Amino acid sequence: MPIALEHDDIQQLDDIIKRGRPLQQSNHVYREAESFHSVYAVRSGSVKAYRAMGDGREQVIGFYFPGEIIGLDGISSNTHNASAKTLETAVVCEIPFSSLKGLSSIVPPLQRHLFRLMSRGIIEDQQRITLLSRNSAAERIAFLLLSISARNISRKLSGTRFRLSMSRLDIGNYLGLTVETISRVFSQLQKMAVLEVDNREIAIVDMLGLRKLSNLVD
Amino acid sequence: MPIALEHDDIQQLDDIIKRGRPLQQSNHVYREAESFHSVYAVRSGSVKAYRAMGDGREQVIGFYFPGEIIGLDGISSNTHNASAKTLETAVVCEIPFSSLKGLSSIVPPLQRHLFRLMSRGIIEDQQRITLLSRNSAAERIAFLLLSISARNISRKLSGTRFRLSMSRLDIGNYLGLTVETISRVFSQLQKMAVLEVDNREIAIVDMLGLRKLSNLVD
DNA sequence: CGTTCCATTGAGATGTGTCAATTCAAGTGG
DNA sequence: CCACTTGAATTGACACATCTCAATGGAACG
Numbered sequence: 428m429p430i431a432l433e434h435d436d437i438q439q440l441d442d443i444i445k446r447g448r449p450l451q452q453s454n455h456v457y458r459e460a461e462s463f464h465s466v467y468a469v470r471s472g473s474v475k476a477y478r479a480m481g482d483g484r485e486q487v488i489g490f491y492f493p494g495e496i497i498g499l500d501g502i503s504s505n506t507h508n509a510s511a512k513t514l515e516t517a518v519v520c521e522i523p524f525s526s527l528k529g530l531s532s533i534v535p536p537l538q539r540h541l542f543r544l545m546s547r548g549i550i551e552d553q554q555r556i557t558l559l560s561r562n563s564a565a566e567r568i569a570f571l572l573l574s575i576s577a578r579n580i581s582r583k584l585s586g587t588r589f590r591l592s593m594s595r596l597d598i599g600n601y602l603g604l605t606v607e608t609i610s611r612v613f614s615q616l617q618k619m620a621v622l623e624v625d626n627r628e629i630a631i632v633d634m635l636g637l638r639k640l641s642n643l644v645d
Numbered sequence: 646m647p648i649a650l651e652h653d654d655i656q657q658l659d660d661i662i663k664r665g666r667p668l669q670q671s672n673h674v675y676r677e678a679e680s681f682h683s684v685y686a687v688r689s690g691s692v693k694a695y696r697a698m699g700d701g702r703e704q705v706i707g708f709y710f711p712g713e714i715i716g717l718d719g720i721s722s723n724t725h726n727a728s729a730k731t732l733e734t735a736v737v738c739e740i741p742f743s744s745l746k747g748l749s750s751i752v753p754p755l756q757r758h759l760f761r762l763m764s765r766g767i768i769e770d771q772q773r774i775t776l777l778s779r780n781s782a783a784e785r786i787a788f789l790l791l792s793i794s795a796r797n798i799s800r801k802l803s804g805t806r807f808r809l810s811m812s813r814l815d816i817g818n819y820l821g822l823t824v825e826t827i828s829r830v831f832s833q834l835q836k837m838a839v840l841e842v843d844n845r846e847i848a849i850v851d852m853l854g855l856r857k858l859s860n861l862v863d
Numbered sequence: 864c865g866t867t868c869c870a871t872t873g874a875g876a877t878g879t880g881t882c883a884a885t886t887c888a889a890g891t892g893g
Numbered sequence: 894c895c896a897c898t899t900g901a902a903t904t905g906a907c908a909c910a911t912c913t914c915a916a917t918g919g920a921a922c923g
Contacts, residue, residue: 501764504764528756550722560704560777561704603779642699822880
């Protein structure tokens with residue numbers, strides 16, 4: 428938990444977090460429409476959140492990596508509004524929300540942190556809305572790769588070489604594109620010497636070029 | 646404020662809400678990057694929230710009507726992440742967030758309500774993400790009209806006849822479409838006898854047909 | 864070694880964007 | 894009160910990015 432708290436408070440927080448067991452690939456952390464009791468912290472591996480749509484396809488809401496919190500969307504309805512399943516073997520810790528809520532009303536910094544987490548989620552969603560309504564396929568893909576890169580860096584991993592834990596289909600469902608388009612853009616970016624792509628292994632060769640492509644350079 | 650609270654608590658809440666003055670059309674409630682102090686309740690009229698993008702265009706985040714709360718996105722960064730301006734003459738009440746936060750840690754139902762509001766925002770954004778990444782122009786427009794219709798009904802107004810307070814450009818920026826596409830779809834829906842469109846005056850002639858078009862029928 | 868799932872590549876279809884012209888409504892000043 | 898201006902909305906023709914459909918290639922696994 429990335430907050431500055433008193434030792435006492437950290438202890439209390441630690442007490443309510445349940446120890447996580449490793450989950451195999453494609454196991455559910457929680458399912459859409461299940462009643463909401465807990466949020467979850469990803470410890471290792473990666474998780475995708477998604478919602479089933481009327482026609483059977485799925486809308487991927489997000490990809491989550493170690494240190495990130497999932498399940499906050501269940502608060503308003505007391506029901507999970509999305510499913511979450513592991514993309515690979517992963518460890519996920521359960522944090523009962525009632526305890527968290529109780530603790531947060533005693534410990535203002537924690538309450539503040541919770542508000543921030545939710546609010547940041549809103550902002551990220553809004554960025555994705557912009558991305559989806561305005562940006563080309565290449566821009567969207569560049570954005571995703573840069574996002575993963577940045578998160579890797581914050582976890583002290585390589586920001587330029589990594590393995591995608593999600594399939595092209597998942598990426599497509601996340602970015603609002605088809606698998607074919609994902610493939611074509613990867614090939615094109617490779618031809619432009621921005622990326623090296625070998626199946627799910629990605630190397631960002633020209634980081635600045637990728638940033639320019641994403642249209643997110645300051 | 647749509648919550649069940651004790652009389653005492655309602656009084657306290659009422660005390661922190663500032664009285665709102667009427668704002669003329671196109672006045673800002675708050676601006677992107679301003680420091681965040683308050684959230685706002687729309688009393689009358691309507692408001693759009695939007696973010697300026699690098700190239701000068703704007704991304705419309707949402708349209709807000711009486712009874713709705715705007716500004717919650719500022720919580721995480723202590724800075725407003727969007728601007729909000731009135732679409733017509735409107736009355737907006739300021740609610741200082743520090744007071745609200747303080748009160749909410751004393752009054753659990755209020756804290757709960759705040760969590761819900763934010764969480765609901767997240768869910769709505771996620772719905773829009775699905776809408777933008779998956780749905781056709783006609784589906785998106787049908788969705789917006791149905792959303793406005795439903796909100797009108799909840800305010801005891803007509804769900805089938807109303808005046809759009811926003812321009813075609815705003816609608817386009819909200820739905821990720823161009824003005825021309827909006828116009829064409831309106832014309833097409835009129836030809837299909839689903840709508841009657843006279844500039845900003847809208848009449849929903851075939852509600853079921855519109856619901857089917859939106860692909861959101863249960 | 865075959866099966867299965869995932870990824871790549873090509874060719875053609877299509878929905879929406881772009882560019883341009885016209886109409887319409889509202890407001891302004893002579 | 895009537896031209897004139899201005900901004901919004903509509904409509905048409907064309908361009909283009911992405912989707913769809915189809916075939917092929919490759920990796921993982923029993």
